[in-house]
Amino acid sequence: MKRVDDFRLRLGKHELVPIMIGGMGVDISTADLALEAARLGGVGHISDAMIKTVTDRRYKTKFVKEKLALYKYNAENEDKSPVKFDLGKIAEATRLHVASTMERKQGSGLVFVNCMEKLTMNAPKETLKVRMTAALDAGIDGITLAAGLHLGSFALIEDHPRFRDAKLGIIVSSVRALQLFLKKSARTNRLPDYIVVEGPLAGGHLGFGLDWAQYDLATIVAEVIKYLQDEHLDIPVIPAGGIFTGSDAAGFLEAGAAAVQVATRFTVAKECGLPEKVQQEYFKASEEDIEVNLISPTGYPMRMLKGSPAIGDGIRPNCEAYGYLLDANGKCAYVTAYNREVAAHPGARKVSVMDKTCLCTHMRNFDLWTCGQLTYRLKDTTYKLADGSYQILSAEHIFKDYQFSTDQKLALPEQQPA
Numbered sequence: 353m354k355r356v357d358d359f360r361l362r363l364g365k366h367e368l369v370p371i372m373i374g375g376m377g378v379d380i381s382t383a384d385l386a387l388e389a390a391r392l393g394g395v396g397h398i399s400d401a402m403i404k405t406v407t408d409r410r411y412k413t414k415f416v417k418e419k420l421a422l423y424k425y426n427a428e429n430e431d432k433s434p435v436k437f438d439l440g441k442i443a444e445a446t447r448l449h450v451a452s453t454m455e456r457k458q459g460s461g462l463v464f465v466n467c468m469e470k471l472t473m474n475a476p477k478e479t480l481k482v483r484m485t486a487a488l489d490a491g492i493d494g495i496t497l498a499a500g501l502h503l504g505s506f507a508l509i510e511d512h513p514r515f516r517d518a519k520l521g522i523i524v525s526s527v528r529a530l531q532l533f534l535k536k537s538a539r540t541n542r543l544p545d546y547i548v549v550e551g552p553l554a555g556g557h558l559g560f561g562l563d564w565a566q567y568d569l570a571t572i573v574a575e576v577i578k579y580l581q582d583e584h585l586d587i588p589v590i591p592a593g594g595i596f597t598g599s600d601a602a603g604f605l606e607a608g609a610a611a612v613q614v615a616t617r618f619t620v621a622k623e624c625g626l627p628e629k630v631q632q633e634y635f636k637a638s639e640e641d642i643e644v645n646l647i648s649p650t651g652y653p654m655r656m657l658k659g660s661p662a663i664g665d666g667i668r669p670n671c672e673a674y675g676y677l678l679d680a681n682g683k684c685a686y687v688t689a690y691n692r693e694v695a696a697h698p699g700a701r702k703v704s705v706m707d708k709t710c711l712c713t714h715m716r717n718f719d720l721w722t723c724g725q726l727t728y729r730l731k732d733t734t735y736k737l738a739d740g741s742y743q744i745l746s747a748e749h750i751f752k753d754y755q756f757s758t759d760q761k762l763a764l765p766e767q768q769p770a
């Protein structure tokens with residue numbers, strides 16, 4: 353059987369190791385993680401989710417404080433529609449994060465930004481346009497348009513000088529979603545440079561309902577490849593979701609995929625943004641500890657550890673500081689759920705909200721432990737230490753394990769001295 357290193361991903365003039373580390377929002381896929389993928393010849397992703405929070409943390413800006421100061425007066429108001437993003441500040445924050453990342457890039461690989469369109473930010477089109485434009489201005493190699501795919505996204509940047517030179521990709525979970533996107537963006541005369549096909553075992557939000565277990569990544573990938581062949585479209589297809597070993601990856605490459613997108617294995621890398629105590633929760637998890645639920649205000653099912661502190665927590669919405677999930681009318685399903693509980697429990701000091709969560713606040717605080725379905729296998733990828741914790745891995749080790757391993761093997765890291 354072949355191994356991943358027997359294949360290469362061709363994207364224009366680039367020849368890459370066919371391993372893409374997927375975007376993991378609110379700085380879980382950090383610049384350091386993405387840069388490692390690029391250094392090793394593959395593709396890494398940073399994410400522009402809650403970009404102001406990320407830049408405040410990384411580059412000592414004060415974007416969140418400034419926004420909060422501006423809208424503090426509205427904190428008790430149920431109507432969040434006055435809370436708007438300043439487009440200039442979004443651009444500034446995005447450029448800062450992207451440019452600071454790109455100037456550190458080494459090696460022959462690429463760094464893309466994961467742009468989740470479900471971050472509607474109380475002005476979906478305007479903010480998305482600014483996010484993509486600023487990332488292109490700051491030299492990002494490519495943009496992956498993720499969940500909540502807005503069918504007109506390519507058109508939003510068609511006047512940008514880099515529209516045809518930067519790599520643009522989309523994430524879909526069905527042939528139908530792909531067909532719709534291609535139809536809608538045909539006018540721009542610009543096909544995606546790659547298509548990530550995300551199956552039901554992925555982390556983050558899912559493009560499936562609660563019946564996710566009835567779908568199978570390999571089947572959807574085969575359907576997408578056949579559809580593209582029938583249409584005479586030569587676009588690299590990149591499966592994602594539950595590809596845990598180098599052999600899993602090589603299997604997809606042999607079946608006609610151009611690369612694989614992986615994420616869960618890297619959640620326990622030292623370059624990953626999750627705090628180490630959360631990484632230990634990922635290591636410890638058993639299959640029963642993982643669930644897909646509907647608490648994300650986006651309306652999409654999301655996979656997470658059942659022990660996530662975000663589940664059931666009824667904090668006051670923080671839209672004045674964050675507000676990334678406010679729709680075009682200033683509404684968020686968590687705000688509605690929270691107000692319902694407050695009204696039902698007059699005088700209560702704290703309420704519990706079981707059906708929705710304040711995604712912005714909890715992702716910011718690393719209290720919503722979203723994960724892939726195979727997280728329960730992470731413990732097999734390392735050593736258990738004397739104190740009961742697990743040894744954190746390096747991104748390089750994980751990347752190379754995908755690249756070179758065969759026979760469903762998982763290479764263990766060099767053991768830390770006791």
Ligand SMILES: Cc1cc2nc3c(=O)[nH]c(=O)nc-3n(C[C@H](O)[C@H](O)[C@H](O)COP(=O)(O)O)c2cc1C
Pocket residue numbers: 373374375376377378380399401466468498499523550553554555556557592593594595613614615616617619722723724725726
């Ligand atoms: C912790 C975590 C966070 C994620 N966040 C995002 C995200 O912000 N945007 C996105 O498009 N996909 C997100 N994903 C999905 C990954 O990019 C990737 O496509 C998928 O998880 C691959 O499957 P695997 O985790 O089984 O390898 C996330 C996955 C994980 C594990």
